[in-house]
Structure formats: structure tokens, C-alpha cells
Amino acid sequence: MSNKYKIALIKGDGIGPEIVNEAVKVLDAIASVENISFEYNEYLMGGCAVDVFDNPLPADTITGALNSDAVLFGAIGGPKYDSLPSEKRPETGLLKLRKSLNAFANIRPAVIFDELTAASTLKEEVIKGVNLVVVRELTGGIYFGEPREKKEDVAYNTMIYTKDEIKRIAKVAFDQAMKRDKKVTSVDKANVLEVSKLWREVVEEIAKDYPEVSLEHMYVDNAAMQLIRNPKQFDVILTGNIFGDILSDAASMVVGSIGLLPSSSIGGKVGLYEPIHGSAPDIAGQGIANPIATIMSASMMLRDLGEVKAANRIDDAIKAVLKEGYRTHDLANFDAKEVVSTEEMGSLIAEYATK
Ligand code: IPM
Ligand code: MN
Numbered sequence: 001m002s003n004k005y006k007i008a009l010i011k012g013d014g015i016g017p018e019i020v021n022e023a024v025k026v027l028d029a030i031a032s033v034e035n036i037s038f039e040y041n042e043y044l045m046g047g048c049a050v051d052v053f054d055n056p057l058p059a060d061t062i063t064g065a066l067n068s069d070a071v072l073f074g075a076i077g078g079p080k081y082d083s084l085p086s087e088k089r090p091e092t093g094l095l096k097l098r099k100s101l102n103a104f105a106n107i108r109p110a111v112i113f114d115e116l117t118a119a120s121t122l123k124e125e126v127i128k129g130v131n132l133v134v135v136r137e138l139t140g141g142i143y144f145g146e147p148r149e150k151k152e153d154v155a156y157n158t159m160i161y162t163k164d165e166i167k168r169i170a171k172v173a174f175d176q177a178m179k180r181d182k183k184v185t186s187v188d189k190a191n192v193l194e195v196s197k198l199w200r201e202v203v204e205e206i207a208k209d210y211p212e213v214s215l216e217h218m219y220v221d222n223a224a225m226q227l228i229r230n231p232k233q234f235d236v237i238l239t240g241n242i243f244g245d246i247l248s249d250a251a252s253m254v255v256g257s258i259g260l261l262p263s264s265s266i267g268g269k270v271g272l273y274e275p276i277h278g279s280a281p282d283i284a285g286q287g288i289a290n291p292i293a294t295i296m297s298a299s300m301m302l303r304d305l306g307e308v309k310a311a312n313r314i315d316d317a318i319k320a321v322l323k324e325g326y327r328t329h330d331l332a333n334f335d336a337k338e339v340v341s342t343e344e345m346g347s348l349i350a351e352y353a354t355k
Helices: 016-033 047-053 059-066 090-100 114-119 163-178 194-207 220-229 241-254 292-304 308-323 342-353
Strands: 003-012 036-042 070-075 105-111 131-137 183-188 214-219 236-239 264-266 271-273
Touching: 003 016, 003 047, 003 059, 016 036, 016 070, 016 292, 016 308, 016 342, 047 090, 059 090, 070 292, 105 163, 105 241, 114 308, 131 163, 131 241, 163 183, 163 194, 163 236, 183 194, 183 220, 183 241, 194 214, 214 220, 220 236, 220 241, 236 241, 264 292, 271 292, 292 308, 292 342, 308 342
Parallel strands: 003 036, 003 070, 070 271, 131 236, 183 214, 183 236
Antiparallel strands: 105 131, 105 264, 264 271
């Protein structure tokens, strides 16, 4: 009997469909050599769902996601939808999906590929060996806080965290640290914000349960600077929703391309797996998007499903393909022996993953 997984595919907008298709190609290749199989069901979310249902997150998509073993998602959004009221915006669909899945922990690893050290705008000696993970709280903070309102002359949002919300995300970060270099950097703005003061207290409390893990606190402005100055000092960065959003984009540039950062959003029964980048409408449909972040997200998905060998196959295949000198357009200038399309990159990784 093979392990069969029901995967909800949410391709989304812009480059979303192209990159998810390549991840599916790789998953299917894996299924042909490992004892696993996949049943895919496609659902709409984002601008494409607004076009059809006038709703960025149709009920069907929520039900479908909740009734699957995992959700693999591409990207959403585009200029066409930018002037819509906030409840109709594609981003609102994604935020609601994260909330519906109770995916409160967003894990964003930033690991440098040796082959791509030249792709970073930072010096090679600064970034060689970077291996960090941002653990971002995903279903609270200023993204969701009430009250929120935009009036004619004034607008406001609320950054709010309960003790329980901080506890559960801190635990995820410390658990990650136990599997890694046993260091947590908790990022906040405790010199200004009350919510950050509580954040610090609760993180300190959780740290007591992990005597082997060293904990430091860092203000978010300093953390942004340190990420660029000396990213190797970080192991696990634990932070809230908006700080994590910002710092993970910065971390992606440390490792060379935003097309290389995968993520998992976990905490509920069903995990959500997506690249951290957006829908890049300016390059959609041209076959030049980098599918690697999405393929790596599929690998994170397999690992969480317990399919470690299959996940390793994907990770090794990506490394091998990059080592051979294949590059998508975003990385064309960096030791490329051959510049390949989105589809070609997917096929290469699929081929190497079955070796
Ligand atoms: C991300 C994105 C989203 C976020 C947007 C699209 C709502 O930037 O996943 O990082 O801010 O969380
Ligand atoms: Mn972001």
C-alpha cells in the first residue's frame, strides 16, 4: 500500500499557475519512484476567485483546503485588483485562508546555496554558510487586530497579541532551535510598544522550558541592520506578523533571490505551503519565473507529511541542478552554464529527483 495524500492546489494569480505546475511535476516524478501518490484538487483564491465569484476566498476553497492533507499554494494579487475595497482584495483571501487553517506559525528558512553566493548583493564572506529560519507569527498582530478603520482624515490598525498567541509561536521557535543550532533571537520593538513588552516577558517564560537553547532579544530596527551586516549570527528568528513579513523579504536577498525562499504555515490540522514571493504580474506567462521556492515548499510539505526521503530527493535535486549550472532568468548572471525557462527548470529538478 502506498501512502496517498490529498493535496489542495491553489495556483492563484500572476506567475502562481506556472510555478505550482512545476512543483506538481516534481511531486509526480517523486511518486513514480517512492511509495507515495497524490490526489490533487484545484481551488480558486485571490484575483482569479474575484473574477469568477466576486470573492477572493470562496467557501468551497476553505472546505477543500480543510479536507485535504496539505495545501500547496502559488501566489495571489495583481494591479487589476489593487483598487478593490479591502474585503475583495486578493490578499484578504490569503489572510482568511491562513486564519481558517489556524496556520499561526510561518516557517521561512533562508539557506544559501554554495553555487549562488555570487547572486547576493552582499559580499561572499558575509553570506557563505548562512542558514537561518524566520519563525513568524501569522494569524495575529497588526494584520488582524481590531479595531481597524480608514476614515477620510484618519486611519488606524491595532497591534495586539495575547499571552497564549505569543506562547504557542514561541514554542514553535524553540522547538525549531532544538533541531538546529539552539539559538533563538526574538525580535520586537519593546523600547516603544507595550505589545512587545508582553512579547518579551512571555518568550522569557517559554525559554525556561528549553535550558539548552540560548535566547537573545533584539529590536526590529537593529535586526534589520544585523541581517545585512552579519546574517550568520542568526539561527532562529522569532517574531510577530508584520516584523516577520519584512525581515523575511530582507533574508531572501541575503541568499540571492526572492525566488528561492519557501515557507510552511502550520499550527492547525492542515499545513499551507507557499513561496514567500508574490505573483510578479510583470513577468507572468513569460516562462521566466523561478519555480524553485515553490518546489522547495513542496519539499517542506513532504517533510511535514513524514515523507523525509521524498523531501530529501527534492532538496538534493535542486542542489544538483544548480551545481550543473542551470539557472532561471532571475539568476542568469550568476555562474550560469545554461539559462532555462520555468518549465525546463521544473523538468530538470523532476529528472534529478528520480535518479
Ligand atoms: C507574504 C505576503 C503576504 C503577507 C501578503 C500577500 C498578504 O507578503 O506572505 O509575505 O503580508 O503575509
Ligand atoms: Mn511578504
